Amino acid sequence: MFDSCALWAQSKNHVTLFDCAYQGFATGDLDNDVRAIRLFVSRGLELFVCQSFSKNLGLYGERTGCVSVVCASPEHAARVQSQLKIIVRAMYSNPPIHGARIAARVLNDPVLFNEWYAAVSSRSLHLVVLSSAYREVVSGSESSRS
Ligand SMILES: Cc1ncc(COP(=O)(O)O)c(C=O)c1O
Numbered sequence: 780m781f782d783s784c785a786l787w788a789q790s791k792n793h794v795t796l797f798d799c800a801y802q803g804f805a806t807g808d809l810d811n812d813v814r815a816i817r818l819f820v821s822r823g824l825e826l827f828v829c830q831s832f833s834k835n836l837g838l839y840g841e842r843t844g845c846v847s848v849v850c851a852s853p854e855h856a857a858r859v860q861s862q863l864k865i866i867v868r869a870m871y872s873n874p875p876i877h878g879a880r881i882a883a884r885v886l887n888d889p890v891l892f893n894e895w896y897a898a899v900s901s902r903s904l905h906l907v908v909l910s911s912a913y914r915e916v917v918s919g920s921e922s923s924r925s
Pocket residue numbers: 798799800830831832833839840842843844
């Protein structure tokens with residue numbers, strides 16, 4: 780499916796924006812959850828990735844995340860960076876730093892990283908079990924409401 784999305788984006792010359800707000804929660808595997816993004820990059824597509832750590836690092840309200848932009852050339856990257864600086868300056872200038880420091884601490888320390896990854900994976904498994912139980916209840920019920 781991602782393959783045909785990439786082909787379609789390529790054929791239309793679209794720039795894709797990925798909203799990555801739940802990395803690790805879909806399958807419990809951080810790499811697997813971003814395989815679509817990596818596929819697009821491997822096909823040479825220019826794209827934006829908006830990454831939030833609100834959910835997977837429990838940092839709601841801290842405004843912790845980042846935007847990454849993959850460009851086809853250093854010239855494109857310089858133009859995009861210049862535009863982003865204008866937007867950032869007008870919108871928030873300096874982002875809050877507290878949550879970013881927590882994220883950096885966890886993601887850059889191998890012990891904390893493994894502890895966090897295990898928690899994300901087990902939460903993901905829990906969500907899979909819950910949603911399949913929910914599906915069973917809903918599909919088995921006689922309610923006419925969706
Ligand atoms: C799919 C999706 N993208 C983005 C966001 C925004 O994340 P943030 O809390 O970092 O603003 C959310 C928030 O719930 C979300 O569900």
